[in-house]
Amino acid sequence: xxxxxxxxxxxxxxxxxxxxxxxxxxxxxxxxxxxxxxxxxxxxxxxxxxxxxxxxxxxxxxxxxxxxxxxxxxxxxxxxxxxxxxxxxxxxxxxxxxxxxxxxxxxxxxxxxxxxxxxxxxxxxxxxxxxxxxxxxxxxxxxxxxxxxxxxxxxxxxxxxxxxxxxxxxxxxxxxxxxxxxxxxxxxxxxxxxxxxxxxxxxxxxxxxxxxxxxxxxxxxxxxxxxxxxxxxxxxxxxxxxxxxxxxxxxxxxxxxxxxxxxxxxxxxxxxxxxxxxxxxxxxxxxxxxxxxxxxxxxxxxxxxxxxxxxxxxxxx
Amino acid sequence: xxxxxxxxxxxxxxxxxxxxxxxxxxxxxxxxxxxxxxxxxxxxxxxxxxxxxxxxxxxxxxxxxxxxxxxxxxxxxxxxxxxxxxxxxxxxxxxxxxxxxxxxxxxxxxxxxxxxxxxxxxxxxxxxxxxxxxxxxxxxxxxxxxxxxxxxxxxxxxxxxxxxxxxxxxxxxxxxxxxxxxxxxxxxxxxxxxxxxxxxxxxxxxxxxxxxxxxxxxxxxxxxxxxxxxxxxxxxxxxxxxxxxxxxxxxxxxxxxxxxxxxxxxxxxxxxxxxxxxxxxxxxxxxxxxxxxxxxxxxxxxxxxxxxxxxxxxxxxxxxxxxxxxxxxxxxxxxxxxxxxxxxxxxxxx
Numbered sequence: 001x002x003x004x005x006x007x008x009x010x011x012x013x014x015x016x017x018x019x020x021x022x023x024x025x026x027x028x029x030x031x032x033x034x035x036x037x038x039x040x041x042x043x044x045x046x047x048x049x050x051x052x053x054x055x056x057x058x059x060x061x062x063x064x065x066x067x068x069x070x071x072x073x074x075x076x077x078x079x080x081x082x083x084x085x086x087x088x089x090x091x092x093x094x095x096x097x098x099x100x101x102x103x104x105x106x107x108x109x110x111x112x113x114x115x116x117x118x119x120x121x122x123x124x125x126x127x128x129x130x131x132x133x134x135x136x137x138x139x140x141x142x143x144x145x146x147x148x149x150x151x152x153x154x155x156x157x158x159x160x161x162x163x164x165x166x167x168x169x170x171x172x173x174x175x176x177x178x179x180x181x182x183x184x185x186x187x188x189x190x191x192x193x194x195x196x197x198x199x200x201x202x203x204x205x206x207x208x209x210x211x212x213x214x215x216x217x218x219x220x221x222x223x224x225x226x227x228x229x230x231x232x233x234x235x236x237x238x239x240x241x242x243x244x245x246x247x248x249x250x251x252x253x254x255x256x257x258x259x260x261x262x263x264x265x266x267x268x269x270x271x272x273x274x275x276x277x278x279x280x281x282x283x284x285x286x287x288x289x290x291x292x293x294x295x296x297x298x299x300x301x302x303x304x305x306x307x308x309x310x311x312x313x314x315x316x317x
Numbered sequence: 318x319x320x321x322x323x324x325x326x327x328x329x330x331x332x333x334x335x336x337x338x339x340x341x342x343x344x345x346x347x348x349x350x351x352x353x354x355x356x357x358x359x360x361x362x363x364x365x366x367x368x369x370x371x372x373x374x375x376x377x378x379x380x381x382x383x384x385x386x387x388x389x390x391x392x393x394x395x396x397x398x399x400x401x402x403x404x405x406x407x408x409x410x411x412x413x414x415x416x417x418x419x420x421x422x423x424x425x426x427x428x429x430x431x432x433x434x435x436x437x438x439x440x441x442x443x444x445x446x447x448x449x450x451x452x453x454x455x456x457x458x459x460x461x462x463x464x465x466x467x468x469x470x471x472x473x474x475x476x477x478x479x480x481x482x483x484x485x486x487x488x489x490x491x492x493x494x495x496x497x498x499x500x501x502x503x504x505x506x507x508x509x510x511x512x513x514x515x516x517x518x519x520x521x522x523x524x525x526x527x528x529x530x531x532x533x534x535x536x537x538x539x540x541x542x543x544x545x546x547x548x549x550x551x552x553x554x555x556x557x558x559x560x561x562x563x564x565x566x567x568x569x570x571x572x573x574x575x576x577x578x579x580x581x582x583x584x585x586x587x588x589x590x591x592x593x594x595x596x597x598x599x600x601x602x603x604x605x606x607x608x609x610x611x612x613x614x615x616x617x618x619x620x621x622x623x624x625x626x627x628x629x630x631x632x633x634x635x636x637x638x639x640x641x642x643x644x645x646x647x648x649x650x651x652x653x654x655x656x657x658x659x660x661x662x663x664x665x666x667x
Contacts, residue, residue, distance in 0.1 A: 023664070023665060025667065082400040082407055083397040083398060083399075083401050085397075087413065087415050088396060088397040088416045089397050090415075090417030090418070091417075265666070274665050277665070279664050280610075280664075281644075
């Protein structure tokens with residue numbers, strides 16, 4: 001595919017479709033990220049070459065004699081329509097001209113991969129959402145102090161010692177939690193774990209919830225421990241920021257200490273990785289176009305993101 | 318481009334006598350519905366030779382114009398609908414005035430529509446040209462503040478004379494009027510009161526006050542309530558003493574216009590997390606003018622590299638001023654002496 005330089009805003013707008021992978025900074029609301037992206041797209045488009053103000057219609061019926069000597073009439077015929085001038089109509093592209101939908105939202109304190117469907121990509125974004133892909137999080141817990149909402153910005157409610165906590169203790173707890181979450185999934189389906197039915201269910205692939213009411217955890221792993229911080233890797237569906245923070249808090253209580261969640265970071269959403277997500281300083285039109293192209297390739301490589309063939313969605317009650 | 322447009326307009330004005338003649342002939346037509354043909358310079362010059370038989374042409378004109386008139390009677394939500402029929406709006410567009418942003422503000426659309434270029438606008442343009450303002454800025458100025466046309470020219474002259482009497486140089490006045498189109502709306506008494514407030518509040522010398530007003534003309538005419546709040550924040554919440562405060566304000570008057578909440582957030586990051594004392598903050602007030610996330614990113618990156626050393630007495634000193642200067646690429650190359658990939662990877666762990 002030969003790449004050509006494009007200077008024309010309309011061409012760019014026409015190709016502005018697809019999924020966008022943005023790195024959401026912590027402490028910024030999804031709404032603000034969305035507005036920033038849309039405003040930057042429009043700013044970029046408005047700086048490109050615009051169409052000229054339209055001319056009055058060629059065959060405008062003139063009521064005069066229409067002879068060549070009639071200057072007045074001919075100048076009307078030639079004139080550009082000033083009501084279509086940029087200064088009277090305003091900028092050609094406005095944020096509301098673009099449609100934009102998030103695949104799934106992130107909390108205010110969460111940073112990391114955030115997917116947007118832009119224009120025709122909104123269809124893709126909703127089908128990705130309906131497929132409920134797994135998201136991978138890195139949670140950094142801070143041992144020794146608990147806070148009111150389990151996030152770092154609220155009041156400290158409890159402090160405690162954490163000398164007895166070691167990496168082994170955390171890993172073994174994580175493993176047992178993972179096992180219990182997996183068992184819960186089968187129980188919700190109404191099958192006993194020690195049966196042929198359960199085996200067949202498991203053979204069909206990942207058991208996923210049909211609606212977005214229940215938090216499902218597929219894996220918890222301790223990946224880094226440096227007192228007082230520990231980092232967990234979490235594979236989940238239907239999570240919210242509060243759920244994850246509470247999970248860290250509960251884990252710490254099981255370890256007979258307290259902790260709060262000092263950072264939440266989404267590192268992967270289905271096949272969309274943090275490595276090719278768009279950082280804040282690259283939220284401009286060229287960067288966004290490039291990112292849309294990258295994500296399009298990812299979607300082409302993994303068509304199951306949009307259409308599921310192999311895995312059936314289980315109904316959990 | 319705009320200069321030539323202005324020149325055209327002024328040249329046309331020499332035909333004004335002729336234009337008024339035509340207007341008389343077309344007596345009953347109101348100026349609002351005046352045809353665009355008449356407004357465009359080329360046609361008015363061309364039409365000049367046909368002055369001998371005006372009656373005959375008048376008839377054909379009227380027939381041709383019927384379209385425009387009919388369109389203009391349709392009520393509209395924006396000025397764009399009237400542009401083809403109003404020579405004033407056309408002239409404003411050729412000056413570069415953004416009608417779209419004017420009409421979004423309440424009442425201004427009506428006001429602009431009722432203006433007559435020859436009568437209401439041109440004297441002001443000549444006045445501003447006399448003040449030495451470049452025609453390139455007219456579009457932006459009138460977009461910001463079309464209500465300038467409502468003022469009395471003598472008043473404006475008085476206001477300019479007031480600034481002259483306060484020994485503002487010609488360049489300073491020029492800068493003030495272009496950067497703050499609202500300044501001329503303020504009565505002499507009010508501007509005097511404002512300048513007095515600044516001088517007394519920050520104990521400024523005449524020179525410093527002029528410097529402040531020229532650097533950020535918007536600060537002088539800013540919302541007084543907000544200014545008081547900002548001064549309170551700087552003085553009481555952040556604890557700058559009177560001398561530091563005046564230095565800070567003269568160096569970066571924009572600080573007064575930033576919302577106090579943001580200012581406190583930035584200050585607490587600079588003072589507590591980066592550990593800079595008040596004296597050093599006064600040295601480079603740019604720190605407080607930069608957004609918090611930018612400071613945070615860059616400071617933490619430097620800390621990761623082990624280069625966050627802001628004490629000029631020690632080795633490997635990094636001036637806090639350079640942290641907020643330039644774009645990311647410049648910062649990474651020249652201050653952090655690293656590369657963009659490392660910085661990106663670092664940002665993706667935040």
